[in-house]
Amino acid sequence: MLSMTNKHSAKQVPKQTVLNEIKAPSLDIKDAxxxxxxSEQYVLxxxxxxxxxxxxxxxxxxxxxxxxxxxRYLANLLVDKVTWSGQLSTSTNLPLQNQIAYMAQQDLLMPxxxxxxxxxxxxxxxxxxxxTGKQQKSLHITKAQQLLxxxxxxxxxxxxxxxLSGGMRQRVALARTLMQNKPVVLMDEPFSALDAVTRYxxxxxxxxxxxxxxxxxxxxxxQEAIRLANQLYxxxxxxxxxxxxTVPDSQIPRSFDTQSASLQQQILDRLEQDYE
Amino acid sequence: MSNLPPMINLAKPIKSKDKTLHPVLRSxxxxxxxxxxxxxxxxxxxxxxxxxxxxxxxxxxxxxxxDVLLKHSWVTTQEIILGLLLGLSMGLCFALQMLxxxxxxRWLLPILITSQAIPVFAIAPILMIWLGYGIASKIVMAAMxxxxxxxxxxxxxxxxxxxxxxxxxxxxxxxKWKMLRHIQLPASLPTLASGIRVAVVIAPIGAVxxxxxxxxxxxxxxxxxxxxxxxxxxxFAALFILSTISVGLYFITDKVLKKxxxxxx
Numbered sequence: 001m002l003s004m005t006n007k008h009s010a011k012q013v014p015k016q017t018v019l020n021e022i023k024a025p026s027l028d029i030k031d032a033x034x035x036x037x038x039s040e041q042y043v044l045x046x047x048x049x050x051x052x053x054x055x056x057x058x059x060x061x062x063x064x065x066x067x068x069x070x071x072r073y074l075a076n077l078l079v080d081k082v083t084w085s086g087q088l089s090t091s092t093n094l095p096l097q098n099q100i101a102y103m104a105q106q107d108l109l110m111p112x113x114x115x116x117x118x119x120x121x122x123x124x125x126x127x128x129x130x131x132t133g134k135q136q137k138s139l140h141i142t143k144a145q146q147l148l149x150x151x152x153x154x155x156x157x158x159x160x161x162x163x164l165s166g167g168m169r170q171r172v173a174l175a176r177t178l179m180q181n182k183p184v185v186l187m188d189e190p191f192s193a194l195d196a197v198t199r200y201x202x203x204x205x206x207x208x209x210x211x212x213x214x215x216x217x218x219x220x221x222x223q224e225a226i227r228l229a230n231q232l233y234x235x236x237x238x239x240x241x242x243x244x245x246t247v248p249d250s251q252i253p254r255s256f257d258t259q260s261a262s263l264q265q266q267i268l269d270r271l272e273q274d275y276e
Numbered sequence: 277m278s279n280l281p282p283m284i285n286l287a288k289p290i291k292s293k294d295k296t297l298h299p300v301l302r303s304x305x306x307x308x309x310x311x312x313x314x315x316x317x318x319x320x321x322x323x324x325x326x327x328x329x330x331x332x333x334x335x336x337x338x339x340x341x342x343d344v345l346l347k348h349s350w351v352t353t354q355e356i357i358l359g360l361l362l363g364l365s366m367g368l369c370f371a372l373q374m375l376x377x378x379x380x381x382r383w384l385l386p387i388l389i390t391s392q393a394i395p396v397f398a399i400a401p402i403l404m405i406w407l408g409y410g411i412a413s414k415i416v417m418a419a420m421x422x423x424x425x426x427x428x429x430x431x432x433x434x435x436x437x438x439x440x441x442x443x444x445x446x447x448x449x450x451x452k453w454k455m456l457r458h459i460q461l462p463a464s465l466p467t468l469a470s471g472i473r474v475a476v477v478i479a480p481i482g483a484v485x486x487x488x489x490x491x492x493x494x495x496x497x498x499x500x501x502x503x504x505x506x507x508x509x510x511x512f513a514a515l516f517i518l519s520t521i522s523v524g525l526y527f528i529t530d531k532v533l534k535k536x537x538x539x540x541x
Contacts, residue, residue, distance in 0.1 A: 075447050102447035108440045111539035112462045124458055125450035162539055180448065 024183040024214040025092040025099070026053035027074075032086025033239065034066070034073060042239035043069050043082075049233060049242050053091060056207070056215045056252070058225035059242070060267060061235035062274045067218045068188055070235075074216065075102045075186050101182040105189045107173040109161035115172050116157040119144040122180045147175040150209060167198035171205070178209055185210055187217045191224065203227060207253050222267040226260045227253045234267065236274040243270070329509040334516065337509040344498070349517050352495040355411050355483040356525065359418025360475060366419060367426030367471070375434045376456075392424045396482060400489040409490050418482035422475035429471025433464025466540040469533045476529045480522045 033045040043066040051057045061067045072078050074088075076097050090096055101122075109118045117124075123140050148154050151171040161169055170190060177185060190206075191199045207228060219225050225232055230252065233242040245266065248259045297305070311331050317323070318330050325333065338345065370388065374381040396417055407413035437460045445459050487496025495514045502510035534540070 072443075075443075077443050077446055098449065100447060102444065104440055104444065106440050108438075108444045110441065110459070110462065112465070112537075121444075121458075122448045125445055125448045125454050160539060 023092065024054040024212060025090040025094070026214065027051040027091075027096070027184070027216075028087070028089050030087040030089075032084065032088065034069060035083045036069075037081060037083065044241070045239040046241050047086065050231070051214055051216055052231055053214055054212050055230035056210075056217060056228050057231040057233065058217045058219055058229035059233045059235060060219060060222060060225050060271065061240065062271060063220065065235050065238075065274070066240040067235050071186050071188050071216065071218055074184075075100055077102075096184065099182050100184045100186055101177045101180040103173060103177050103185065103187045103190045105192055107161070107166075107169040109169055109172055109176075111161055113161075114157065115148065115153065115159050115161065115164070116141070116144055118161065118172055119148060119176045119179050121176060144175070144179055147178050148172070150178075151175045151205060167194055167202060170194060170202060174202070174206055174209065182213075184214045184216070187215065189218055189220060192220060199224070204253055222264045222271075223256075225267070226256075226263055232267075234270050236270065245270075326506050326508050329512060333509045334512040337507075338513045338516065341510065341513065345495075345513060345517055348493055348495050348498045348514070349521065351411060351493045352480075352483055352487070352518070353521055355414040355486070355494065356418055356479050356521070358411070359415045359483055360422065360479050362415055363419035363422035363475060363479065364426055364472065367423055368430055368468075370423075370427045371430035371434060374431055375460075388424065388427060391420065396421050397485055397489075400486055403486070404490045409492055411494075414483045414486035414491065414494065417486035418479045421482035422479050425474045425478075426468075426471045429474075430464060430468045433467030433471075434460050436467070437463045465537050469537055469540060472529060472533065473526070476526050477522065480518065480525075484518065 027050070029047055029049040032047040033042050034047075035042045047070075049057075059067050059070070069078070069082075073082060073084060074096065088096070090099070109115075110121065113121065120140060145154065145157065148157055151174055153168060153171055153175070156164065156168065161172065164172070170193075173190065191202050194202060203224065217225075217228060226247070229247050232245045232247050234245060235242050245263070248254065248263065250257075250259070254260055296302075314328075314331050318328055370384065374384055400413075400417060403413040403416055407416060441459050441463060442455065445455050450458070483494070484496040487494040488500060491497045495518050499511050499514045502508070502514065
């Protein structure tokens with residue numbers, strides 16, 4: 001096992017030669033509404049949002065308010081299931097479809113694949129991969145190993161997911177997301193199932209590793225939103241619309257101070273209104 | 277607090293040593309008990325040898341006729357294994373078709389259910405006419421009897437892929453084929469494995485029933501012949517070998533499946 005690692009890491013390759021970085025775009029949603037085909041009720045309406053480029057946007061809201069629907073729409077998972085009207089544009093004018101990576105609440109690691117192979121999943125599933133040669137493949141493996149090292153799991157690459165703890169598994173999922181190297185990362189409460197300290201450390205890690213990406217993070221946890229958000233939205237009402245809140249102008253990930261405490265109170269007040 | 281972990285570590289091996297025997301030893305013990313009860317029944321009820329032979333005479337018969345028994349066992353084993361392979365691949369194909377072509381499913385499902393509504397034993401004579409007295413008809417019998425459990429298990433496994441896996445694969449722009457190959461098929465393996473376990477146990481029924489209806493070799497044939505000549509000990513010998521084959525096949529399959537599917541719960 002150890003000799004394997006050494007063999008691969010011997011061929012150090014600069015990152016740029018593997019995959020060229022695509023500049024992260026900003027996203028804009030203007031006057032959008034969304035309705036599932038099977039229902040008369042609109043889930044979202046008069047939705048206006050701006051996701052700044054290479055920054056974190058956090059979305060808070062009551063469960064079932066439609067934030068996951070929004071994220072799944074952006075992830076292109078609701079094709080043929082919903083009617084969408086309104087404008088969705090990217091600053092680079094490229095279609096969103098090939099620019100996103102998706103991270104869900106469950107880590108979604110395939111139990112039959114080793115940690116390394118899970119990280120390499122996107123390469124395995126992508127349509128071009130059958131043409132890639134041996135050299136390309138070993139480049140991918142090197143890249144995956146670098147990523148696993150960055151998330152602190154370089155000694156676990158041949159483990160199966162079920163041998164890892166919840167925090168480790170979500171770190172593998174993070175490495176898998178990074179492996180996709182997409183400019184936009186959509187996250188649906190990826191840290192919510194973890195204990196407080198693990199969550200704290202994973203937030204820091206994710207923030208550090210996703211620095212140059214446009215991140216959309218859905219969360220239930222006001223503290224998480226306050227720690228990580230460059231841009232903060234609360235979704236409420238039925239059908240739901242989004243309201244922007246001003247966030248403190250401090251270094252992210254933020255440490256907790258009086259400013260963030262008052263923001264948390266503000267968030268909770270808003271959220272509570274929606275429950276009535 | 278600090279010496280808690282070693283205590284737990286100590287407690288575990290003692291407990292496991294106390295309560296469980298080695299599985300081989302356990303099955304040997306079970307076997308010995310059954311033999312003892314058998315012998316006791318023969319002695320207590322003074323049963324004549326043509327109703328229930330003594331274990332020892334069955335054993336003697338097993339040794340005296342080992343060449344004949346071996347030859348017929350080989351035939352039956354072939355029928356079971358080939359029947360399993362045929363039934364498994366048929367079930368797999370059927371399940372895949374139902375998954376991939378939704379409209380076909382509506383047409384195939386009634387056929388599948390009908391195939392189960394007709395007892396395999398009832399069509400055995402027809403199979404004899406069509407496929408002859410050789411091993412082909414028995415292979416088909418065994419395949420037919422396992423076809424339904426394999427198909428349903430495989431189809432259920434394929435259909436119930438966790439939606440999260442599929443969503444993730446979709447966001448990675450996976451094609452339908454890659455999704456099937458890399459996500460749906462492996463995800464269905466644990467369910468398919470339970471179908472295979474059932475199949476391995478019931479496939480011998482199909483093979484032996486086929487031999488009863490009409491054959492010139494195989495353990496089922498041997499048992500019919502022995503029955504006609506009132507050689508009860510030979511019947512028991514054949515029965516013993518048949519169950520050994522079934523049990524052995526099950527354990528081998530179980531071991532292989534566990535090795536291949538380590539993530540199975």
